[in-house]
Amino acid sequence: MSALPRPAAIVVARPAIAGALATAYLSLIVLIPLAAVVVESSVDGWAGFWDAITAPQAVAALRFTVIASSIVVAINVVTGTIIAWVLVRDDFPGKRTVNAIIDLPFALPTIVAGLTLLALYGPKGPAPFDIGFTRVAVLAALLFVTLPFVVRSVQPVLMELDREMEEAAQSLGAGGFTVFRKVILPTLLPAIASGAGLGFARALGEFGSVVLISGNIPFKTEVASVFLFGQIESNNTRGAAAVSVVLLLVSFALLLVVSWIGTRTDRHAR
Amino acid sequence: MTSRRPSSPASPADVVALSLEPDVTKLVDEKLVAPDWNQTPTKGFVTNSVVVLGVRKGNPKNIKGWADLVKPGVEVITPNPFTSGGARWNVMAAYGSQIQQGKTEEQAVDYLEQLFKNVPVQDKSARESLQTFTGGKGDVLISYENEAITAQQKGEEIEYVIPDETILIQNPIAVTTESKNAELAQAFVDYAVSEPAQQVFVEKGYRSVIPELNDEKTYPTPSGLFEITEFGGWDTVMKKFFDPEDSIMQQIQESLGVSTS
Numbered sequence: 055m056s057a058l059p060r061p062a063a064i065v066v067a068r069p070a071i072a073g074a075l076a077t078a079y080l081s082l083i084v085l086i087p088l089a090a091v092v093v094e095s096s097v098d099g100w101a102g103f104w105d106a107i108t109a110p111q112a113v114a115a116l117r118f119t120v121i122a123s124s125i126v127v128a129i130n131v132v133t134g135t136i137i138a139w140v141l142v143r144d145d146f147p148g149k150r151t152v153n154a155i156i157d158l159p160f161a162l163p164t165i166v167a168g169l170t171l172l173a174l175y176g177p178k179g180p181a182p183f184d185i186g187f188t189r190v191a192v193l194a195a196l197l198f199v200t201l202p203f204v205v206r207s208v209q210p211v212l213m214e215l216d217r218e219m220e221e222a223a224q225s226l227g228a229g230g231f232t233v234f235r236k237v238i239l240p241t242l243l244p245a246i247a248s249g250a251g252l253g254f255a256r257a258l259g260e261f262g263s264v265v266l267i268s269g270n271i272p273f274k275t276e277v278a279s280v281f282l283f284g285q286i287e288s289n290n291t292r293g294a295a296a297v298s299v300v301l302l303l304v305s306f307a308l309l310l311v312v313s314w315i316g317t318r319t320d321r322h323a324r
Numbered sequence: 325m326t327s328r329r330p331s332s333p334a335s336p337a338d339v340v341a342l343s344l345e346p347d348v349t350k351l352v353d354e355k356l357v358a359p360d361w362n363q364t365p366t367k368g369f370v371t372n373s374v375v376v377l378g379v380r381k382g383n384p385k386n387i388k389g390w391a392d393l394v395k396p397g398v399e400v401i402t403p404n405p406f407t408s409g410g411a412r413w414n415v416m417a418a419y420g421s422q423i424q425q426g427k428t429e430e431q432a433v434d435y436l437e438q439l440f441k442n443v444p445v446q447d448k449s450a451r452e453s454l455q456t457f458t459g460g461k462g463d464v465l466i467s468y469e470n471e472a473i474t475a476q477q478k479g480e481e482i483e484y485v486i487p488d489e490t491i492l493i494q495n496p497i498a499v500t501t502e503s504k505n506a507e508l509a510q511a512f513v514d515y516a517v518s519e520p521a522q523q524v525f526v527e528k529g530y531r532s533v534i535p536e537l538n539d540e541k542t543y544p545t546p547s548g549l550f551e552i553t554e555f556g557g558w559d560t561v562m563k564k565f566f567d568p569e570d571s572i573m574q575q576i577q578e579s580l581g582v583s584t585s
Contacts, residue, residue: 109569110578177460186461187445266452269445270404273581283448284406288568 088302095295106296114273115281116300122189122277123257126196127250134204135246141205142212159201164262167198172267187269192277195263200253207249208242215241244316251312255305338509341370341497343409346558348496361498366517370497371470372531374546375417376484378457378465378472385463389487390421393464394438401445401462403453405566405573410450412566413493414466415573416552419565421489424548437576458482468493469543473529489548 095103106112141153159167171194173179176186185191215238223233261279269275278301285294340357342348348368351357362368379387385398393400403411418439422432445461447453450471457465458480465472465482472484497516499509515521522532531543555561565572 105569110581111574114581172459186459187456265448266455270448271444271446271580272577280448284404285568287407287448288566290568293568 091295091298091302094291095299097292102292103296103299106293107300109293111272111276112278112281112293112297115276115278116297118189118192118276119258119278119301120304122192122196123254126193126200126257127254129197130200130204130253131246131250134201134249135208135242138205138208138212142209156205157202159199164199164260165266168195168263168266171195171198171263176267186267187275189275191267192264192275195267196257196260199260199263200256203253203256204246204249207245207252211242211245240319244319247312247315251309254308258301258305336502336504337500338503338505339497339499339512341495343495344412344558345494345496345552346562347409348498349559351498351500356500356502357498358501362496364517366533367494368496368498369494369533370513370516371495371525372533373468373470373493373495373529374486374490374531374549375414375493376467376469376472376486376490378454378467378475378482378484380463381481381483383483383485387464387485389485390418390435390489393418393466394435394442398442398464399444399462400439400442400464400466401447401453401457402443402466403450404446404448406568406577407448408450408453410468410471411446411453412561413468413491415565416555416561417489417491418466420491420550420554421487421548423554424489424550433572433576436572437579440576440580454480469531470529477529486544486546488546489550490546492549492551494551 095106107116137156141149141156171191172186175181175183175191175194177184179186185194219237220233223237228236259279260277261283264277265280265283268277268280270280272281278297282294282297285291285297340348340351345362345368348357348361352359352361377387377389377393379385385392387393387398392398402414405411405415415436419432419436422435423429427435445453445456447456450467453465454467454471454475456462458475467484469484469486472482475482497513499506499513503509517533519534519537522534522537526532526537526539526543531538552558552561555564563571566574568574
């Protein structure tokens, strides 16, 4: 193979400029705003921060949000993988359309999603059940807005997957499930984990789709973001910031775990 | 609808028309509104209304007054008082009704707690509560009279009961000090409280700040009508009832968790 020799200067210079640009951009858009939230939360010192996040209503909202997000992610891991599988491995009329529909939850304004779910599955909806203003309704809204994450992270990996490995396993006598568990799943795992992590982070902070369909009752159906909104509207931005910091930390910890799973499996695969 | 977090961090405005008096007081503190804004014939208010009880067509649960809202099996819709200025009027109407009936403060707080146990949805704004109610949830909607009338005018199937004891809602209006068109702004405010403009408000469901314009048929004066000044005015009420960290409503919200889990 004869690749063209690259000019050394560019190899050195480019990453420097790119790095500077990336840093400046990340700072403006992400790091400085996040830092501002942390600063705001700590205006009253550690004691004030602790009081804000241990207030019973805050704890209840945080707990409900984390549990609901976990359930939603667990469901997404299964259904998202199945949907990705069907989209990659199966052929059926209208496949392209279905494939395009997957991303629509990203495009639909979340408040419209909440309103639509409420109209369909609420007290006056055509559905034979009424989940309006319940915890189940919160799950439904979160499932809707987080659908694309696992599907879209698993799909490309599945497309690249080497079929020869599956065939080899089969020829050695492995059954369908064993092939899936021993050959396919380990390859998909980092992608599933990454989709799950993104979905979880998204669910933690979700506001628009949840606020209409949840009853917003403290200790029952109130999620963290709606609790925060109440604090802001009552002129308690410090309390709101404190609870936000907890959400950020939970998300950050989870995303670290996900990236750790990714690198570990990579090494494992090699 | 009026907004509660107005021009505070410097968005240019000539006139502010807000939900509650303290919203304007806050602007006076920030020198965005002149301190004498309420030295007018209408005390700075542009419209009035009262808190009413919205019910389903034909009033199937036979709601007549506040006592009916704490009965078992009655679902009451009212927004979260920590996110909605409107809900604060509702809470003070419910509380004050008990005081008017001769109950003690403690009994009135107990009443509030009973009331909120019957609330299955605390929307974040009055508008959303109306939507929740017209969407089929709940037996009673605690609402402003003008909101109920607007809903009726839009063809929603809602009736309303004016309880004997209720609070007079007063909405302030003021010219800002930063107005670049102060004269025009003042002219607008003057017009808004003049008879022709007030007539329009009356048609749209508001009670006029000019008493003679309120027709007793549409806008009967409840026998036990009271004002927020009864409880020391909004500044006192905000601290005592609606402080997000320690107040009567905050404790009631917390009691909701204790009693159900």
